[in-house]
Amino acid sequence: MSEKSIKTVKIIALCISLILMIMAGRAFYEHRYFKGAVVLSSGVTEVKKLSDYFSPLEGTTNDCYIYILDSGSPGGTVLVISGTHPEEPGATLTSHLLVENAQVEKGRLIVAIYANRSASTVSRPGDAYPQFYHIPTDWGIKKFRMGDRWANPLDSWPDPEVYVNYPS
Numbered sequence: 001m002s003e004k005s006i007k008t009v010k011i012i013a014l015c016i017s018l019i020l021m022i023m024a025g026r027a028f029y030e031h032r033y034f035k036g037a038v039v040l041s042s043g044v045t046e047v048k049k050l051s052d053y054f055s056p057l058e059g060t061t062n063d064c065y066i067y068i069l070d071s072g073s074p075g076g077t078v079l080v081i082s083g084t085h086p087e088e089p090g091a092t093l094t095s096h097l098l099v100e101n102a103q104v105e106k107g108r109l110i111v112a113i114y115a116n117r118s119a120s121t122v123s124r125p126g127d128a129y130p131q132f133y134h135i136p137t138d139w140g141i142k143k144f145r146m147g148d149r150w151a152n153p154l155d156s157w158p159d160p161e162v163y164v165n166y167p168s
Contacts, residue, residue: 031131032121032152034145038065038096038113043103045070050112061118061155067099067111075107083114086147087124089133093144118155120147 040047046068051058064083080098082091095113102109114120123131123146134141
């Protein structure tokens with residue numbers, strides 16, 4: 001193979017690599033910054049953030065939304081926390097259904113749809129997990145993000161591999 005042919009092959013390989021990196025980067029970016037729609041029912045009386053209860057979370061990825069459905073009548077309080085494992089969509093879908101449809105007659109209902117927001121911003125590349133799943137609704141297709149169990153490495157960097165508990 002001549003010098004010119006080798007150079008041509010290297011340039012073609014570089015171009016293909018760049019195209020693949022751009023495609024992957026776009027997919028990762030779209031997944032991390034996807035904003036899913038939450039249609040609030042008339043029963044939602046207040047929307048807060050977790051940082052309203054624990055200020056160090058303010059401005060971080062894990063500062064999730066808290067939806068409060070208060071009947072105004074005395075009664076018990078139910079707390080629904082979902083999204084601790086965003087790869088398991090059952091709880092997340094249930095929380096969406098509660099926030100979008102529930103009407104509380106007595107007491108309060110407090111819902112956190114994505115308790116582990118960081119994990120919802122990362123997927124399992126290479127494990128054949130879909131990045132998103134779609135559900136048809138009366139107003140069109142609703143898109144949901146599929147996540148993972150662990151926190152996004154971008155949110156926990158630097159994360160040491162070894163932790164030594166003082167004073168051991």
